[in-house]
Amino acid sequence: MSLVNYIYLSAILFTIGGATVLLRRNAIIVFMGVELMLNAANLAFVTFARMHGSLEGQVIALFVMVVAAAEVVVGLAIIIMIFRSRRSASIDNVNLLKA
Amino acid sequence: MILVNSVLTGAVLTGLPTATPSTFETPDVNWAALSPMLIVMGAGLIGMLFEAFLPRGRRHSAQVILAAAGIVVAFVALVVLAVDNRTVTMGGSVVIDGMSLFLIGALLLFGLLGVLTFAEKFGDDRPDAFTPMGASVPGSSYEAAVARAGLATSEVFPLALISLSGMMMFVSAGDLITMFVALEVLSLPLYVLVGLARRRRLLSQEASLKYFLLGAFASAFFLFGAALLYGYAGTTDLAGIAAAIGSPPPGMEPLLIPAILLVLVGLLFKVGAVPFHSWTPDAYQGAPTPVTGFMAAATKAAAFGAMLRFLYVGVESARWDYRYGVAAIAVLTMVVGAVVSVSQTDVKRLLAYSSVAHAGFILVGVLAFSTLGLRGVLFYALAYGLTTIAAFAVVSTVRQNDSEATNLSQWAGLGQRHPVVAGTFAFLLLAFTGIPLTSGFTAKFAAFAPAVESGTLGTVLVVIGVLASAVTAFVYVRIIVLMYFSDTPTDGVTVAEASPLTTAAIAVGTAATLILGVIPGPVLELAERASELLR
Numbered sequence: 001m002s003l004v005n006y007i008y009l010s011a012i013l014f015t016i017g018g019a020t021v022l023l024r025r026n027a028i029i030v031f032m033g034v035e036l037m038l039n040a041a042n043l044a045f046v047t048f049a050r051m052h053g054s055l056e057g058q059v060i061a062l063f064v065m066v067v068a069a070a071e072v073v074v075g076l077a078i079i080i081m082i083f084r085s086r087r088s089a090s091i092d093n094v095n096l097l098k099a
Numbered sequence: 100m101i102l103v104n105s106v107l108t109g110a111v112l113t114g115l116p117t118a119t120p121s122t123f124e125t126p127d128v129n130w131a132a133l134s135p136m137l138i139v140m141g142a143g144l145i146g147m148l149f150e151a152f153l154p155r156g157r158r159h160s161a162q163v164i165l166a167a168a169g170i171v172v173a174f175v176a177l178v179v180l181a182v183d184n185r186t187v188t189m190g191g192s193v194v195i196d197g198m199s200l201f202l203i204g205a206l207l208l209f210g211l212l213g214v215l216t217f218a219e220k221f222g223d224d225r226p227d228a229f230t231p232m233g234a235s236v237p238g239s240s241y242e243a244a245v246a247r248a249g250l251a252t253s254e255v256f257p258l259a260l261i262s263l264s265g266m267m268m269f270v271s272a273g274d275l276i277t278m279f280v281a282l283e284v285l286s287l288p289l290y291v292l293v294g295l296a297r298r299r300r301l302l303s304q305e306a307s308l309k310y311f312l313l314g315a316f317a318s319a320f321f322l323f324g325a326a327l328l329y330g331y332a333g334t335t336d337l338a339g340i341a342a343a344i345g346s347p348p349p350g351m352e353p354l355l356i357p358a359i360l361l362v363l364v365g366l367l368f369k370v371g372a373v374p375f376h377s378w379t380p381d382a383y384q385g386a387p388t389p390v391t392g393f394m395a396a397a398t399k400a401a402a403f404g405a406m407l408r409f410l411y412v413g414v415e416s417a418r419w420d421y422r423y424g425v426a427a428i429a430v431l432t433m434v435v436g437a438v439v440s441v442s443q444t445d446v447k448r449l450l451a452y453s454s455v456a457h458a459g460f461i462l463v464g465v466l467a468f469s470t471l472g473l474r475g476v477l478f479y480a481l482a483y484g485l486t487t488i489a490a491f492a493v494v495s496t497v498r499q500n501d502s503e504a505t506n507l508s509q510w511a512g513l514g515q516r517h518p519v520v521a522g523t524f525a526f527l528l529l530a531f532t533g534i535p536l537t538s539g540f541t542a543k544f545a546a547f548a549p550a551v552e553s554g555t556l557g558t559v560l561v562v563i564g565v566l567a568s569a570v571t572a573f574v575y576v577r578i579i580v581l582m583y584f585s586d587t588p589t590d591g592v593t594v595a596e597a598s599p600l601t602t603a604a605i606a607v608g609t610a611a612t613l614i615l616g617v618i619p620g621p622v623l624e625l626a627e628r629a630s631e632l633l634r
Contacts, residue, residue: 010326014319014323017319018316018319021312027308027312031312031315034319037319037320037323038319040323041322041323041325042326044323044326044327044329044330045329047330048326048329048330048333049329051330052330052333054333054334056329056334057329060276060329060335063276063279063280064279067280070283070287071315074287075290075311075315077291078290078294078311079308081233081234081294081304081307082305084236085236085237085300085301085304086301091312094305094308094309096302096305097302097305097309097380097381097384097385
């Protein structure tokens with residue numbers, strides 16, 4: 001199978017993740033969309049590494065995983081903080097700040 | 100795309116045998132060049148140990164001293180060690196050149212002033228701006244109990260230091276992946292800091308959530324753009340990408356423009372450019388005021404540093420393909436920032452929209468694509484940051500019922516009761532407008548003049564920029580009129596007795612605003628000498 005199909009797959013995953021962020025209302029699900037986008041980028045990195053025959057892309061994928069894990073730690077903490085204050089994790093309910 | 104398809108499959112067949120390099124070469128590390136970054140990060144890590152091992156009563160003063168000392172020592176290291184070690188180090192990942200030295204110095208200055216404002220207690224026994232316990236539910240009995248027990252979130256200082264080290268890495272990143280890691284290191288502590296306000300905690304938490312979700316979204320765009328650029332060039336090194344644009348790899352050409360645009364989305368989000376600005380007013384308004392000042396000044400400088408390096412070193416030779424897109428964003432940013440600030444009623448929110456407009460003005464300088472443009476951007480980032488930190492520090496001192504009086508109506512008649520504070524704020528607002536004899540004028544001139552020289556597009560941008568400045572002038576002058584010529588001073592609005600820390604931050608910011616406006620020569624010359632980029 002041609003490697004370029006993996007690039008198409010990663011673009012599709014990225015788009016699904018972006019649509020999830022824009023369309024879903026639960027903060028946890030929105031955050032899952034962001035993680036999907038990061039992992040789509042990882043798939044692209046690994047595939048391009050294979051195409052170029054260099055290891056750099058694979059190392060980068062490991063870096064991205066670590067960064068994504070750190071982001072999860074901070075993100076879940078913030079979402080739980082909001083949930084405990086408001087008994088809801090819906091991003092439609094956080095509307096106190098307005099012009 | 101069919102072309103990409105066929106050629107990429109070809110690349111697979113030929114590319115595989117080199118997949119494993121035969122020898123591993125240790126990258127050369129120039130520790131002297133890296134020392135400012137390492138000192139700040141080390142101070143942040145020691146601060147975390149303080150948090151774990153020091154008795155509660157001594158943590159606050161220890162953290163303040165450690166943070167301030169760390170930043171000062173880093174500045175000394177910058178001046179003594181790093182200046183003489185302009186080099187590309189860590190295998191191309193970190194570039195210490197004139198631009199990164201200048202911006203690291205500016206960031207350290209912002210960090211020091213930020214730490215001073217963070218530490219303000221206003222006569223209380225704990226930092227005034229930060230909640231005693233971020234994990235407690237607002238209004239709960241637990242919150243009251245931790246307040247009685249005398250807890251304080253002194254971990255804001257290590258968080259600020261780690262964020263600062265990320266910013267320093269961001270402006271000196273030589274490849275896209277270092278840039279991504281630095282972006283996250285600078286952002287993650289800021290997301291937490293934004294949510295730690297002591298009063299109006301629901302607003303603060305909401306600001307934190309919005310900033311986090313949108314920030315993570317934008318960094319995902321940055322990363323996917325970096326992945327596509329890696330596919331295009333076979334390396335994430337900015338110099339390597341520039342070389343690849345010079346001799347395009349066959350079949351990969353269609354990847355270039357989408358990749359550049361995706362990376363730019365991530366960077367433009369961080370500077371708060373329209374249409375990626377929607378987090379700015381909310382995060383600025385909800386965050387504790389000292390944090391707002393720090394992040395407004397430092398994040399903007401760091402993000403413009405990274406953008407300059409990406410555009411000037413990485414993809415400069417493809418600029419004819421994307422400059423109209425970035426120019427459109429600059430126009431939108433200036434116009435929306437200026438026009439929307441007219442209708443604001445909250446001081447912090449108004450300053451947020453003002454910062455959006457200023458991001459547009461700086462973008463005009465970036466689009467000049469010249470050494471003078473680089474100088475203008477560096478000078479603008481420094482001047483704007485110093486004015487901003489002082490302005491937000493002033494906002495944090497104006498009080499009603501022990502809470503910040505951020506509504507504009509509460510500022511009516513302030514000039515009659517508190518002439519010094521109102522006068523300082525009026526002066527800072529004039530600097531935001533760009534009145535001569537303030538740093539705002541010099542900065543706008545330094546950023547706009549090279550844009551005019553760069554051609555028709557630059558001239559058009561400058562005309563729009565000047566018109567947008569006129570609109571913002573209306574906004575700022577309205578506040579000044581409100582403070583001085585309003586007959587009905589609001590009852591109960593006072594100016595809190597600021598400690599020497601905040602006073603020092605305001606004094607330094609205001610003095611710098613004046614000095615950079617009256618005798619800008621030395622700093623402009625410094626920025627000029629710093630306008631070189633190593634590749």
